Each structure stands twice: as C-alpha cells, then as structure tokens.
Amino acid sequence: MPFSLGKVSYVNALPLFCAGGFEGFEVFSEPPSSLNARVARAEPAAAMISRWVYEDGADALYGVLPEYGIFGDGEIMSVKIFSKVPFEDFPKASIFITSETGTSSRAFAFIFKKKYGADIFSMPRATLESADAALLIGDEALAFPPREFCADLGEMWREEVGLPMMYSVFAVRRDVEGEVAPMLREGIEKSLAAFEADPGAVVDSALRVLERAGRRCSRAVLEKYYSRLKYSLPPETFKKAFDFVAAHAGA
Structure with missing residues (x-):
C-alpha cells in the first residue's frame, strides 16, 4: 500500500515533482492551508506544509526532512x-x-x-x-x-531578517519516518536533477497549468520566477532559517 504524500498545488512545487520517482507514494495536490489541516489531523505519511505552522502541533507527530522545501533568498514574486x-x-x-x-x-x-x-x-x-x-x-x-x-x-x-525565507518544508510522520524519508529524499533529488538539466520543460508545464486555470503569465516571467526559487539549502543555513522561525512564530 503506497504512502500518501501531499504536494503544494502551485507551479512553484513543479520542480520537486517533475521526474516521477515517487512510485512508493500516492501523491495528491492541495493549497498550503489544506495540507496544513491534513497534517494537523495526522492524515498523510508526508506532506509539504507551511513552515510557520509546524510548531502549532505538527511537531508532535511529524519530523521535518532536512535541506529540501520551497525557499527564497530575496524577491520571490508569488x-x-x-x-x-x-x-x-x-x-x-x-x-x-x-x-x-x-x-x-x-x-x-x-x-x-x-x-x-x-x-x-x-x-x-x-x-x-x-x-x-x-x-x-x-x-x-x-x-x-x-x-x-x-x-x-x-x-x-x-x-x-538577513536569512533565506522558508515557505514550505516536508513534514514526515514519525511512525513511518524511517521508511518514508529516504524514499522521499530520493524522489526529490531525482526531480531536482531533472529540473537543473532541463528547466524549460518545467516552464512549459507551468504555462499549461496557468493557462488551464485562466491565469496569464509570460514565459519570461516564469523563467525569472524559477531563477528566484530555491529548493534546497545547505544544512547550516537550513538550521538557522528554521530556528529563526521557531523563535518568532508566536510573535
């Protein structure tokens, strides 16, 4: 039986899922607020969640996959x-x-x-x-x-703040973390390698997604957008950015 994996239903998540490699998962897409609610109910084995809600209760049942997520270090556009x-x-x-x-x-x-x-x-x-x-x-x-x-x-x-902004991180339910985390990391790394090799393919997919939704966005804007997004951070930077939010989430 596959593990459930929730992904953000925006084009910013496409590079993380563009190459398959998630055969052990049943992947579903929802907006951040919906994924946050599912994790609060401990439903999915893993999901992308909003960084600022992790300490609201998700931390009791979910760990965070280090390094990967949706980040930015300056203008983000979306x-x-x-x-x-x-x-x-x-x-x-x-x-x-x-x-x-x-x-x-x-x-x-x-x-x-x-x-x-x-x-x-x-x-x-x-x-x-x-x-x-x-x-x-x-x-x-x-x-x-x-x-x-x-x-x-x-x-x-x-x-x-002077640190990268964390928009979304991968939460992995602790009772299946040992099995799920390595599979998830493997799928993410495969997709990011494919994105790095051919970013134009992801831009093409994003244009189709936005067109189906009736949203107008030029190829040039999307190319700039993906150049602004970061999908991995060095361990020390990840920890600093993560810990800053933990210290100020209730502010």
Whole structure:
C-alpha cells in the first residue's frame, strides 16, 4: 500500500515533482492551508506544509526532512501584498488575506509590525475587489495585476531578517519516518536533477497549468520566477532559517 504524500498545488512545487520517482507514494495536490489541516489531523505519511505552522502541533507527530522545501533568498514574486494605499497608512486600511496561506500571512505580519507598526490581522477585512490591500500567494499572486504599492515577502524578509525565507518544508510522520524519508529524499533529488538539466520543460508545464486555470503569465516571467526559487539549502543555513522561525512564530 503506497504512502500518501501531499504536494503544494502551485507551479512553484513543479520542480520537486517533475521526474516521477515517487512510485512508493500516492501523491495528491492541495493549497498550503489544506495540507496544513491534513497534517494537523495526522492524515498523510508526508506532506509539504507551511513552515510557520509546524510548531502549532505538527511537531508532535511529524519530523521535518532536512535541506529540501520551497525557499527564497530575496524577491520571490508569488507572495505579495498589493496595495492601493501606502504601507504607512495600513492601520487605517482594509485588507483581503487569501485563505490559502499558512506561512505568508504570519511572516508578513511579523515584518509589517516590525517595519510599519501595523498588525495586518487587526485590519478590517474586505473582499479582494473592494479591499485597499490584498495578500495573495502562489499562482494567483504571480498572475495578479500590479498595484501602485507592492510588497514582496522574500525581498522584505531578506532586508529585515538577513536569512533565506522558508515557505514550505516536508513534514514526515514519525511512525513511518524511517521508511518514508529516504524514499522521499530520493524522489526529490531525482526531480531536482531533472529540473537543473532541463528547466524549460518545467516552464512549459507551468504555462499549461496557468493557462488551464485562466491565469496569464509570460514565459519570461516564469523563467525569472524559477531563477528566484530555491529548493534546497545547505544544512547550516537550513538550521538557522528554521530556528529563526521557531523563535518568532508566536510573535
């Protein structure tokens, strides 16, 4: 019986799964918030989860696969706040926060409180169409029309924190970790090798995914996007970035 493996349902996860190699798994795709909820219920053997929710209870039943995930060290392009008003006016502005986020909203809250003294979770909520600002992630953010004021989480994180930003990590249930972790690592490494050898094939797949969803995004934008994403970090860097979030997740 195959192990269940949850992957993020955005094009940013394609390089991690582009070469097969997951024969021992039944792979399913969902937004981050859904994967976080499944892990909270201890359903999948392994899943990509939002880094900032790991200490909310997942750590009791799941370990984290070192080195791999979705990371960035600067501009990330797909995790943004789009605003019609200056960020200095945020305490008085309304905001739409996508329900699909687990890490991004909390990381943005940490940064905006530090830089602008604004608590985005206390701002009045509004619809995407009517809000003064919108926090969007993934494919939706990648294809969203720019507004006068835009904040890129990866860019702000690098400026304010000085560490790579962790968007998603692989959680592996502890009762099957010994068997699942090596299989998962093997599949990831096979896919990342294929992505490095032929990144254009992943860009082609991403264009098809976005087109089917009715989202417009140019090849040039996607090529730039994948050049910004990181899928592995050196062990010491991984630990520093991971531990920083552990220390500030409740801030």
